[in-house]
Amino acid sequence: MKKIVSIITAVLLILGLAACSSTPAATPAATPQATPEEAPAEKTFKIGVIQYAPHPSLDNCYTGIRLGLEEAGFVDGVNIKIDFQNAQGETTNADLIAKNMATKQYDLIMAIATPAAMSAYSAAKDLDIPVVFTAVSDPVAAGIVKSLENPGTNCTGSSDVLPLEEQVRMIRAFLPEATKIGILYTTSEPNSVTQLKEIKEIAPKYGFEIVEIGVTGSSEVASGAQSLVAKGVDCINNFTDNNVVNNLSLLLNAANSGGIPVFGSEEEQVKNGCLASQSIDYVALGRETGLMAAKILKGEAKASEMPVYLVKDFAPVYNKDVLESFNLTLPAEYAQATAVESAK
Numbered sequence: 001m002k003k004i005v006s007i008i009t010a011v012l013l014i015l016g017l018a019a020c021s022s023t024p025a026a027t028p029a030a031t032p033q034a035t036p037e038e039a040p041a042e043k044t045f046k047i048g049v050i051q052y053a054p055h056p057s058l059d060n061c062y063t064g065i066r067l068g069l070e071e072a073g074f075v076d077g078v079n080i081k082i083d084f085q086n087a088q089g090e091t092t093n094a095d096l097i098a099k100n101m102a103t104k105q106y107d108l109i110m111a112i113a114t115p116a117a118m119s120a121y122s123a124a125k126d127l128d129i130p131v132v133f134t135a136v137s138d139p140v141a142a143g144i145v146k147s148l149e150n151p152g153t154n155c156t157g158s159s160d161v162l163p164l165e166e167q168v169r170m171i172r173a174f175l176p177e178a179t180k181i182g183i184l185y186t187t188s189e190p191n192s193v194t195q196l197k198e199i200k201e202i203a204p205k206y207g208f209e210i211v212e213i214g215v216t217g218s219s220e221v222a223s224g225a226q227s228l229v230a231k232g233v234d235c236i237n238n239f240t241d242n243n244v245v246n247n248l249s250l251l252l253n254a255a256n257s258g259g260i261p262v263f264g265s266e267e268e269q270v271k272n273g274c275l276a277s278q279s280i281d282y283v284a285l286g287r288e289t290g291l292m293a294a295k296i297l298k299g300e301a302k303a304s305e306m307p308v309y310l311v312k313d314f315a316p317v318y319n320k321d322v323l324e325s326f327n328l329t330l331p332a333e334y335a336q337a338t339a340v341e342s343a344k
Contacts (some may be wrong), residue, residue, distance in 0.1 A: 068290020135159030182233030
């Protein structure tokens with residue numbers, strides 16, 4: 001009996017060992033392979049550009065803006081997307097465009113001319129969207145910055161401060177017998193109100209009286225110009241008034257009919273029929289503005305802390321055709337002024 005038990009025990013032991021050997025060996029769990037981290041794609045910034053009106057000086061600003069951005073490495077369609085819109089000289093259009101851009105959370109809004117800058121500031125001020133403007137003569141009076149040195153708002157940009165004393169000196173040289181300078185300006189444009197105040201302070205030093213007519217919109221430009229002619233002004237001096245510049249042909253028609261020359265504020269106005277100007281280079285001004293915007297996009301500066309750029313360069317230009325049509329002689333001190341021909 002003991003022998004049988006021993007045999008059974010041996011068999012069971014053999015079977016147990018066989019069962020153990022047939023169990024597959026445990027294999028370690030596969031370790032997931034770490035995938036290399038992809039470099040983040042370069043961000044494409046969405047930039048809105050609002051141009052207040054379709055006239056040449058503002059067109060030149062936009063040309064300069066693009067030059068400045070590209071110089072700093074921002075190319076439309078590559079790493080920025082520019083949404084350019086023109087308000088066609090209507091503040092309600094500028095307001096609507098600005099609100100749409102702000103609602104879509106554009107990375108930056110650029111504004112060309114004072115009314116466009118005011119619209120952009122109003123739409124973006126509570127949304128932490130920086131606004132960079134150009135061709136704004138008096139941004140403090142417009143209420144979009146607290147000071148030129150330290151804006152203190154979401155806005156900064158470039159200012160086309162007119163060299164009004166040099167302009168009045170030029171008018172005196174071209175018209176030595178003149179006594180009255182007519183000014184047509186838009187009452188709702190802060191830049192024009194500021195420029196009017198300044199020229200009224202300068203004019204008496206050169207023996208001039210300022211005769212001004214304020215208008216509220218494009219429909220009043222022709223009648224306003226005719227009123228200046230009727231008041232017996234010897235010439236009309238034009239500011240960077242967007243409403244008046246956008247309707248320059250109406251002003252020139254009235255002035256030419258009365259035999260009165262018009263002095264402009266930049267070269268494009270001279271090409272389009274003004275006699276002469278101490279001219280601002282608006283392409284250069286726009287370029288500076290584009291460079292400022294690029295610094296904000298790169299995170300190198302904040303709009304609230306970046307001083308407003310003031311235009312530094314201006315040069316005399318005159319229209320040869322207009323000079324001849326009024327039987328005037330180019331003053332000796334402006335012999336080196338740039339002569340331009342009338343735009344065709």
